[in-house]
Amino acid sequence: MVDRLVNSEANARRIAMVENCFGSSGQPLAEQGRVLVGEGVLTKMCRKKPKARQFFLFNDILVYGNIVINKKKYNKQHV
Numbered sequence: 001m002v003d004r005l006v007n008s009e010a011n012a013r014r015i016a017m018v019e020n021c022f023g024s025s026g027q028p029l030a031e032q033g034r035v036l037v038g039e040g041v042l043t044k045m046c047r048k049k050p051k052a053r054q055f056f057l058f059n060d061i062l063v064y065g066n067i068v069i070n071k072k073k074y075n076k077q078h079v
Helices: 009-025
Strands: 036-044 051-058 062-069 073-078
Touching: 009 036
Parallel strands: none
Antiparallel strands: 036 051, 051 062, 062 073
């Protein structure tokens, strides 16, 4: 499955969308051979209250950030 997505236009669009969600503060994610495998929300259990984080799983890295506007804007990118 990953082999079919490596050079696909749909994969490139999905990666560009993730980059745009993090804005100029995020690191560039588009690299040759990188595939966005999955994405979703996970909840971090904190002392005061649970906090939602958006995760993006690539074939070679895991990226996550705070949700500002769901599916549109994230901040504090971590690779």
